[in-house]
Amino acid sequence: MRSGTASRNLVSYAADWSVWTGYQHPGEAGQWPHLDQLYASPAIDLVAIDNYLPLSDWTTGTGGLDASNWSAPAPTTWPPTAATMNGLGLSGPPMLASLAYLKANIEGGEKYNWFYADSTNLGPGPDPLGSGLTVSRPSGDRANQIRTPYAAGQQLLAPKMLRWWWNNAHQAVYDAGDGQGWVPRGASSKWVPQSRSITFTEYGFPTCDRCTNQPNVFYDPKSTESFTPYWSAWDPAAGGRLAPRRDDTLAALGLQAVYEYWVVDGKNAASPAGLKMVEPAFMAAWNWDARPFPTFPLLGSVWGDAANWRVGNWLGGKGPALPPPAADAPPAPGGPYPGFPTLAGRGWSTRYRPAFATTVAGHVSGRESRATRRxxxxxxxEMTFDVLRMDVIADLQALVGFFGRMRGRATPFTVPVPTYLGQGSSLLCRFAEDAIAPEQFMARLWELRSLKLVSVPA
Incomplete structure (x- = not known):
């Protein structure tokens, strides 16, 4: 790290997300902040976390409790009550691939407002909710979505409580058998509030279905620790096997949610001395492999983990294909036609090709007569692109959102065209394939790096 004109190395320890606030001792009914002594050491510069905290709890079917509590008010106090703990305070239709939803669960939802007392991932099997899918089946409280709210004084037990943890002194939390339950007891640890920045030495998501439900698991069929997230779907594969369902979009959206929340959205904080609560300079998305794509993963004979790339945390060679923003209201009947979006980062090549329609009549003699139909x-x-930006310019989101609004509608849209075509300054058009789902459109857009439009009569 460079400070002024001096350079120095920073020292830290990357704790797992599940134990960074302390290790829970079930037999002793308590949790001790055992790493605080390390974090307080003058030899340590950062509080580093491998941040694989869940950003969703989305079941099969309609989505479960999060979907049904989508618009219910979010808790305004902590700890939440059992009546308020599930509220998300979101607008629009409930959907897993929602940036607002994932951000709401960074300081909310599971591991912040509530927890599952009993939860095991049983691996692939018939969906207990009866969808007919093969899914990674949760057990216990999670299977039935029986949630337990945290109680007063139990902030240390909630690993998403970065803000409270950074701003406060810490005590062990345990049950002394006096009827008070799990509450803070004893002397404070050596942690000095606001003395070190927190950073995420790893954060990321596997590129598989419902990856934000349980981002800390990894699929590796050669390992006994191979899992996909709770409720994630599996599909039939060659040889009578099952393969995890891939989803590049949700993984990319999860990365975007974490980065924007702490770096862009103003959710970060700072001490009076200017020390940041979360230091973004060292946040590292897992992972961009040094092995060049597509050599990796194609050379499976060289690298033993190549088969895991498809639904693993690798970013190289994948998407991202972000879901569209919320749809605008459809154009009013008789009103002006909507226009193809203006893409600020567009550097596309475009090909225009006329298509004529002719009626052909065959005769007994073998001759044919033709007549023009139009x-x-x-x-x-045909528009071919080199890059579609998805940062603050958000070209990709605008394009996919526009497709989602126009697909299947009778109303065409205007597209600017060069005047040398002799068609004026614009044409009324439709997407050449407007019956496919937005997810298919995104996949084809990314794979082919082009899209096709067809004009319609004015």
């Missing part, structure tokens, strides 16, 4: 041709427009 006086003016229709046009096929």
């Amino acid at each position: 006086s003016q041709p229709t046009w096929e427009i």
